[in-house]
Amino acid sequence: MLDRYALNRALFERQSLLRPAGHTALQAVERLVGMQAQAPLAPYVGLWTRLRDFRPDDLAGLITGRQVVRIALMRGTIHLVTAADCRTLRPLLQPLLDRALRSGAGRRLTGLDLHAIAAAGRELVDERPRTFGELGAALTERWPGHAPADLAHVIRALVPLVQVPPRGLWGHGGQATHTSAETWLGGRLDPAPALDDLVLRYLAGYGPATPRDIQVWSGLTRLREVVDGLRPRLRVFHDEHGNEVFDLPDAPRPDPGTPAPPRFLPEYDNLLRSHADRTRVLPGGHRDRLATPNDSPRPAFLVDGFVHGTWKLTRARGTATLTIEPFASLPDPGAVTAEAARLLEFAAAGDTHDIKIAEVTAG
Known part of the structure; x- marks a missing residue:
């Protein structure tokens, strides 16, 4: 049986959160099977907290060099993945x-040939990168009377669209513009990728896990059948609720008492979004406290392996202030503020730094 501390420490080890890893940024993105990147700069903080001596240029260079790309993948959300993983995932x-297309825009476009729309959209984005607004406006010229957003959604669903730089570059902003993965990377996508490989990759980065965990992470269904097919190649444990949890035989499973230092995570980090039962990292009652009114998560920090509060970085008149908002008293405030100072050195180099710890408020 693996209790939640055993599951937590196994996850932390595989995510390079027990100690910073010496991997390159490209190796880390591959090991994590991509990084959620709805917030364009979140992967930079996610890599900083996991790697030794990571610098923003390490990732920016991979984006401009087309070694990693930003594309809608797991759960239908934007992820930063290697070019090789883009082709298979x-x-x-x-x-x-x-x-998602059938349940949304597809319903409102009943009677239209969605593949014809996709073909027209592919021509447009391969001609030059376009925003979804530009794409929808161009498509309404051929299919008038339909919402531009719905027509653009057809392209997002049926054409593998990557977001091109400067989107996702440290210190840059601007709207997301898209072209096809085939045009950006050159060559075709994998014509016969294997679901088995996806499950094994997930377990290496996020296990031990249940089939439902893998489904929550990926957004796919009926993965129990895939896991059952892999059962002879896996080790089987049980969690505290009696659920079967599967793992790779040689994957690391540290002692549950292994110390876990404070860590600061960006918004949307997959550590917090890749399991059906998030209590291995997110104590009960804290999940709702991470969400903002528009349902986008706040950046979180962890103490002893579990979410202990949120943080925010603000800048004004040359001063960068990192405000720590704990959900409960900090057992070791010095360790948390030391990690916060390290984050400021990374994210706000050149500014004057200030760290504030807010009062604990009731949940």
Whole structure:
């Protein structure tokens, strides 16, 4: 049986959160099977907290060099993945995107040939990168009377679109513009990727886990059948609730008492969004406290392996202030503020730094 501390420490070890890893940024993105990147700069903080001596240029260079790309994948959300993973993951996740299209824009476009719309959209984005607004406006010229956003959604679902720089570059902003993955990377996507490989990759980065965990992370369904097919190659444990949890035989499972230092995570980090039962990192009652009114998560910090509060970075008149908002008293405030100071050195180099700890408020 693996209790939540055993699951927590196994996850922390695989996510390079027990101690910073010496991997390159490219190796880290691959090991994590991508990083959620709805907030364009979140992967930079996610890599900083996991790697030794990481610098923003380490990732920015991979983006401009087309070694990593930003594309809608797991759960239909934007992820930063290696070029190789883009080629295999995007075809595997097509059923998820098809389902989202059928339940949304597809209903409002009944009677139209969606594949004809996709073909027209592909021509447009391969001609030059376009925003969704530009794409929808151009498509309404051929299919008038339909919402531009719905027409653009067809392209997002049926054409593998990558967001091109400067989107996702440290210190840059601007709207997301898109072209096809085939045009950006050159060559075709993998015509026959294997779901088995996806499950094994997930377990290496996020296990031990249940089939439902893998489904929550990916957005795919019916993965119990895939896991059962892999059962002879896996180790099987049980969690505190009696659920079967699967793992790779040789994957690290540290002692549950292994110390876990404070860590600061960016908004949307996959550590907090890749399991059906998030109590291995997110204590009960704290989940709602991470969400903002528009349902986007706040950046979180962890103490002893579990979410202990949120943080925010603000700048004004040359001073960068990192405000720590704990959900409960800090057992070791010095360790948390030391990690906060390290984050400021990374994210706000050149500014004067200030750290504030807010009063604990009731949940």
